[in-house]
Amino acid sequence: xxxxxxxxxxxxxxxxxxxxxxxxxxxxxxxxxxxxxxxxxxxxxxxxxxxxxxxxxxxxxxxxxxxxxxxxxxxxxxxxxxxxxxxxxxxxxxxxxxxxxxxxxxxxxxxxxxxxxxxxxxxxxxxxxxxxxxxxxxxxxxxxxxxxxxxxxxxxxxxxxxxxxxxxxxxxxxxxxxxxxxxxxxxxxxxxxxxxxxxxxxxxxxxxxxxxxxxxxxxxxxxxxxxxxxxxxxxxxxxxxxxxxxxxxxxxxxxxxxxxxxxxxxxxxxxxxxxxxxxxxxxxxxxxxxxxxxxxxxxxxxxxxxxxxxxxxxxxxxxxxxxxxxxxxxxxxxxxxxxxxxxxxxxxxxxxxxxxxxxxxxxxxxxxxxxxxxxxxxxxxxxxxxxxxxxxxxxxxxxxxxxxxxxxxxxxxxxxxxxxxx
Amino acid sequence: xxxxxxxxxxxxxxxxxxxxxxxxxxxxxxxxxxxxxxxxxxxxxxxxxxxxxxxxxxxxxxxxxxxxxxxxxxxxxxxxxxxxxxxxxxxxxxxxxxxxxxxxxxxxxxxxxxxxxxxxxxxxxxxxxxxxxxxxxxxxxxxxxxxxxxxxxxxxxxxxxxxxxxxxxxxxxxxxxxxxxxxxxxxxxxxxxxxxxxxxxxxxxxxxxxxxxxxxxxxxxxxxxxxxxxxxxxxxxxxxxxxxxxxxxxxxxxxxxxxxxxxxxxxxxxxxxxxxxxxxxxxxxxxxxxxxxxxxxxxxxxxxxxxxxxxxxxxxxxxxxxxxxxxxxxxxxxxxxxxxxxxxxxxxxxxxxxxxxxxxxxxxxxxxxxxxxxxxxxxxxxxxxxxxxxxxxxxxxxxxxxxxxxxxxxxxxxxxxxxxxxxxxxxxxxxxxxxxxxxxxxxxxxxxxxxxxxxxxxxxxxxxxxxxxxxxxxxxxxxxxxxxx
Numbered sequence: 001x002x003x004x005x006x007x008x009x010x011x012x013x014x015x016x017x018x019x020x021x022x023x024x025x026x027x028x029x030x031x032x033x034x035x036x037x038x039x040x041x042x043x044x045x046x047x048x049x050x051x052x053x054x055x056x057x058x059x060x061x062x063x064x065x066x067x068x069x070x071x072x073x074x075x076x077x078x079x080x081x082x083x084x085x086x087x088x089x090x091x092x093x094x095x096x097x098x099x100x101x102x103x104x105x106x107x108x109x110x111x112x113x114x115x116x117x118x119x120x121x122x123x124x125x126x127x128x129x130x131x132x133x134x135x136x137x138x139x140x141x142x143x144x145x146x147x148x149x150x151x152x153x154x155x156x157x158x159x160x161x162x163x164x165x166x167x168x169x170x171x172x173x174x175x176x177x178x179x180x181x182x183x184x185x186x187x188x189x190x191x192x193x194x195x196x197x198x199x200x201x202x203x204x205x206x207x208x209x210x211x212x213x214x215x216x217x218x219x220x221x222x223x224x225x226x227x228x229x230x231x232x233x234x235x236x237x238x239x240x241x242x243x244x245x246x247x248x249x250x251x252x253x254x255x256x257x258x259x260x261x262x263x264x265x266x267x268x269x270x271x272x273x274x275x276x277x278x279x280x281x282x283x284x285x286x287x288x289x290x291x292x293x294x295x296x297x298x299x300x301x302x303x304x305x306x307x308x309x310x311x312x313x314x315x316x317x318x319x320x321x322x323x324x325x326x327x328x329x330x331x332x333x334x335x336x337x338x339x340x341x342x343x344x345x346x347x348x349x350x351x352x353x354x355x356x357x358x359x360x361x362x363x364x365x366x367x368x369x370x371x372x373x374x375x376x377x378x379x380x381x382x383x384x385x386x387x388x389x390x391x392x393x394x395x396x397x398x399x400x401x402x403x404x405x406x407x408x409x410x411x412x413x414x415x416x417x418x419x420x421x422x
Numbered sequence: 423x424x425x426x427x428x429x430x431x432x433x434x435x436x437x438x439x440x441x442x443x444x445x446x447x448x449x450x451x452x453x454x455x456x457x458x459x460x461x462x463x464x465x466x467x468x469x470x471x472x473x474x475x476x477x478x479x480x481x482x483x484x485x486x487x488x489x490x491x492x493x494x495x496x497x498x499x500x501x502x503x504x505x506x507x508x509x510x511x512x513x514x515x516x517x518x519x520x521x522x523x524x525x526x527x528x529x530x531x532x533x534x535x536x537x538x539x540x541x542x543x544x545x546x547x548x549x550x551x552x553x554x555x556x557x558x559x560x561x562x563x564x565x566x567x568x569x570x571x572x573x574x575x576x577x578x579x580x581x582x583x584x585x586x587x588x589x590x591x592x593x594x595x596x597x598x599x600x601x602x603x604x605x606x607x608x609x610x611x612x613x614x615x616x617x618x619x620x621x622x623x624x625x626x627x628x629x630x631x632x633x634x635x636x637x638x639x640x641x642x643x644x645x646x647x648x649x650x651x652x653x654x655x656x657x658x659x660x661x662x663x664x665x666x667x668x669x670x671x672x673x674x675x676x677x678x679x680x681x682x683x684x685x686x687x688x689x690x691x692x693x694x695x696x697x698x699x700x701x702x703x704x705x706x707x708x709x710x711x712x713x714x715x716x717x718x719x720x721x722x723x724x725x726x727x728x729x730x731x732x733x734x735x736x737x738x739x740x741x742x743x744x745x746x747x748x749x750x751x752x753x754x755x756x757x758x759x760x761x762x763x764x765x766x767x768x769x770x771x772x773x774x775x776x777x778x779x780x781x782x783x784x785x786x787x788x789x790x791x792x793x794x795x796x797x798x799x800x801x802x803x804x805x806x807x808x809x810x811x812x813x814x815x816x817x818x819x820x821x822x823x824x825x826x827x828x829x830x831x832x833x834x835x836x837x838x839x840x841x842x843x844x845x846x847x848x849x850x851x852x853x854x855x856x857x858x859x860x861x862x863x864x865x866x867x868x869x870x871x872x873x874x875x876x877x878x879x880x881x882x883x884x885x886x887x888x889x890x891x892x893x894x895x896x897x898x899x900x901x902x903x904x905x906x907x
Binding site: 123181187188202206227228232280 | 534535588589591592593594596597598599600601604608614619622715716759761791792793800801802803806809810812813814815816817818819821822825826828829832860863865866869870872873876877889892893895896897900901902903905906
């Protein structure tokens with residue numbers, strides 16, 4: 001067994017150590033570190049999700065007054081009941097699959113999540129949600145810190161990022177997370193075949209496992225190459241998975257299909273990252289029209305999550321699976337002149353899975369901006385004020401799902417009594 | 423073919439896309455100071471590169487029927503890559519890529535609004551080839567790449583692709599649109615921490631009426647979208663900021679008549695380019711792009727580059743001249759201290775390996791897998807550069823592109839190596855002269871030799887070279903040592 005440790009410094013920001021196990025010990029590691037245990041699938045809606053179009057307070061007259069073209073008509077909202085303030089809550093009409101999951105008690109909707117003085121910047125906002133630190137959103141992400149708590153050597157497939165860039169949420173000090181956007185493209189090519197190709201793979205593997213002196217940036221890139229070689233064969237195994245349902249032929253659907261394959265084939269991954277974009281809906285938001293922009297966004301998440309949920313149910317893996325959805329901010333309450341919405345504050349988080357205690361958590365905003373004392377709004381009534389700190393949701397996941405103490409992980413006690421989502 | 427001048431090699435990797443052996447000869451003959459001046463003065467070099475597309479002897483493009491780089495985004499990507507391989511103005515071309523990242527504008531959103539052909543025209547058309555004389559964003563960037571940053575930003579604010587991308591087209595008096603004003607301050611100039619949310623709201627009002635319109639009758643080939651200051655949609659009231667707008671320290675743009683309201687935006691642009699944070703931020707970004715991504719710039723360096731910016735009224739060329747003559751740029755410790763962008767890696771690999779019978783079309787999918795599709799930055803912040811390029815999947819894609827290129831060029835590679843390959847050491851020594859990886863430590867060097875020796879006795883026969891030379895080039899181009907510039 002060879003374990004290499006390297007230091008990586010980027011712009012003086014983060015010290016980064018990568019540790020890898022040699023392939024021969026991976027199978028046992030994968031089992032030891034949880035081939036059959038729980039996994040977390042983080043779903044990031046990039047661009048700032050207009051959650052008032054996803055979870056609509058469809059009886060609030062101000063909802064229609066302030067959103068004359070994009071409000072969801074009360075008759076179209078998929079009613080899921082009332083929140084603690086007896087506000088009627090309805091899902092976007094295209095979220096029929098999520099409604100079905102809600103009715104089965106496996107969808108938790110947490111309204112008005114965020115943090116005080118929420119950033120309206122995509123980049124700073126994303127960093128804050130990723131690090132769980134509004135004051136200093138730099139360095140490792142909250143799930144990266146979780147990965148760092150795992151005993152070394154860490155299996156290189158312990159986390160799986162389905163997009164090309166490593167999201168800050170998964171940035172760790174001691175663990176390099178592989179990016180595997182395409183299972184089929186994740187294979188080694190060579191100009192030659194047969195034994196010559198084998199020689200080449202051996203040479204490339206050995207070159208990348210060399211530890212350079214005083215060149216941490218080179219060591220970092222070597223770490224990513226090593227990660228590729230250490231994971232090629234198991235990823236190929238994931239590609240051979242035949243799902244029990246048909247996944248939508250879009251980025252998110254196919255990413256969740258790969259996640260399902262990894263779960264069912266038992267490759268040992270604990271944390272997955274999936275992402276879907278297009279939520280920065282400044283103009284032409286198209287909430288209601290079939291094939292409108294936001295309508296299509298809802299179609300994508302609905303069909304993909306439903307397929308994944310059903311697939312996991314069919315293979316008996318739903319109980320070990322948790323999906324967490326978030327976005328960097330919500331959007332302005334009043335629509336703008338382009339039938340869209342600008343950057344806002346609090347938004348809604350969803351959790352889906354066999355261990356989820358479904359229901360509506362938190363309360364909807366009262367959208368009446370004329371009341372200057374309205375505690376559910378901020379920014380002169382322009383934006384939704386947070387009610388549940390997003391770190392309370394993270395804390396519940398850490399404590400009750402991942403089995404790691406949330407207090408050191410999040411740098412404080414954010415546990416919220418009553419938020420019994422798991 | 424020994425290395426002639428390591429300083430010029432370094433300069434061409436940073437201020438260009440590396441050099442073919444012939445280009446290296448040419449610039450080495452000129453010497454360092456003259457090469458810097460020539461790179462900074464593209465107008466002194468006739469630009470003939472587009473005329474070489476489709477001509478034998480140059481890297482190929484793949485056409486689907488007609489080659490229409492002003493109407494088809496795939497063709498636009500091919501033309502751009504072709505230019506990077508064969509440009510006679512390497513720095514200008516490098517800066518086009520740089521500014522495309524700085525003013526990151528993505529095709530898909532634009533095509534979703536105006537359609538594929540119009541979106542390609544807006545992004546990539548040349549005036550002379552477009553039926554309506556459209557100058558696409560990329561051509562505008564090429565014009566200002568080394569020019570005046572203030573004028574550049576004004577053009578960018580009026581650019582129709584940008585107007586669609588950041589929703590300026592819907593910025594109206596009744597409903598100000600914040601997207602563009604926010605990113606001007608956060609990403610294009612001063613950076614976060616130098617303005618407030620209230621400044622964003624006021625900035626949005628400044629640009630009310632900076633819209634676009636379609637001119638020409640439907641069906642007329644000359645019809646096009648153009649920038650349009652719509653005075654009826656301009657918010658004429660005063661706008662107050664938390665930072666100075668005017669040289670005298672005034673923070674309020676006065677109320678103006680609608681007809682002259684466009685001056686609001688020009689005043690605002692003057693203010694953000696003049697802001698003390700802007701020159702330093704641009705300088706820091708140049709440090710990361712030209713000097714090092716593994717160390718921070720000394721304050722003195724940032725101040726010197728920023729001083730060139732302010733003292734010349736925002737000349738990009740003046741800043742770059744300071745960069746290329748700084749001793750930090752030339753310092754040996756900063757060699758290979760930049761993580762190559764996927765496009766840089768691909769183009770340099772082609773220039774150093776050869777291109778006969780290779781089409782830039784065959785780089786498009788690998789580039790997507792490496793995380794960089796031209797005209798498709800992930801968001802307005804551009805790409806996640808530096809270590810952000812390197813994930814397991816991205817690195818594997820680089821290794822696999824190296825295999826693809828080496829396979830494609832295998833006969834030429836074999837032919838070039840004849841007479842240089844009496845022993846594995848001789849072949850490796852030849853290869854390390856011709857290609858430009860960061861220096862290998864002893865360990866990886868020995869692994870390359872072990873690969874050459876694997877499978878039997880060294881004879882240097884044609885058959886052996888046809889296997890081993892492409893194999894070696896694959897390993898070298900795919901190695902981490904080659905991923906730095």
